[in-house]
Amino acid sequence: MASRTSSEGDTITTLPSHTDFQDRAESLSNFFYDKNAGTILYRSPKRWLKTICCHFTLYSFLVLFSVAMMAIVYQTLDWNYPKLRGPDSIFRGNPGLSFRPIPDYTSTLIRYVKGDGPTTRRYIDHIESFIRFYENENQIGDNFADCEAIGVRRDQRKKVCRFDISTLGKNCVKQQNYGYDDGMPCVLLKLNKIFNWEPEPLDNATIPDEIRSRYKEYAVSVSCDGELPADRENMGPVSYYPPEGFHFKYFPYLNQQGYRSPLVMVQFEDPTPGVLLMIECKAYAKNIKHNRLYKIGSTHFELLVD
Known part of the structure; x- marks a missing residue:
């Protein structure tokens, strides 16, 4: 809604125009996909690919590192004999x-x-x-x-x-x-x-x-x-x-x-x-x-x- 003040000092509220709704809808649409700029959520497909590859590489490294550390620990354990005794x-x-x-x-x-x-x-x-x-x-x-x-x-x-x-x-x-x-x-x-x-x-x-x-x-x-x-x-x-x-x-x-x-x-x-x-x-x-x-x-x- 929009408002304005009359010459007599009264506040008059007016409904948004059809153009305002159209602009907002178009802005929301462009957020998800902007065909003019070729972006999705404000990122180009090339940038999305780089982001996905970066995160995939990071989390893959973390998973492999954790598995490697667990493998090393398990190699030093004997389930029938406790490590700390006496x-x-x-x-x-x-x-x-x-x-x-x-x-x-x-x-x-x-x-x-x-x-x-x-x-x-x-x-x-x-x-x-x-x-x-x-x-x-x-x-x-x-x-x-x-x-x-x-x-x-x-x-x-x-x-x-x-x-x-x-x-x-x-x-x-x-x-x-x-x-x-x-x-x-x-x-x-x-x-x-x-x-x-x-x-x-x-x-x-x-x-x-x-x-x-x-x-x-x-x-x-x-x-x-x-x-x-x-x-x-x-x-x-x-x-x-x-x-x-x-x-x-x-x-x-x-x-x-x-x-x-x-x-x-x-x-x-x-x-x-x-x-x-x-x-x-x-x-x-x-x-x-x-x-x-x-x-x-x-x-x-x-x-x-x-």
């Missing part, structure tokens, strides 16, 4: 401990009301979902070996040992809801997998008092205790299944098909109700060091039974 690995060649249940990975607190299904269910389900991976039907095949009779280290490394979940105790089972309904919660512990790591037995003179009664030469022992005197006072008695801990026959981990990490169940038999307990569990072997800051050789969680 002190160079993220765990510095020293295994840590992890625990279940931990349905919320942003929290290490295990809190529930004794006998209250809605508060215990998520902990029970989380343990059950992990244990299901160890059930007999999931440990069948030529790559599994029956290692029940083995009491020392195992020489055969191509096959993996079946882990018998019956060693986790009669109280820490699904039928007993892993002790949560009775206020005797079970916590599942496992060592982090480190490629080609083998535990070394402790010397008799260096066996800590907290594991001496349960220590066996060919097992990584585990002990859980309160971090503060008040925690130890209110924690109550603790049982371990199996008592000796993680047997040496399950090591080393070599990325074998079907490998199952050994497990230990820790049952808190009589924690004081309504008291928050700070618990630290440690694994013991000659070549396991403990560092709370880096979470090496140990794990931490809180327990509160209301």
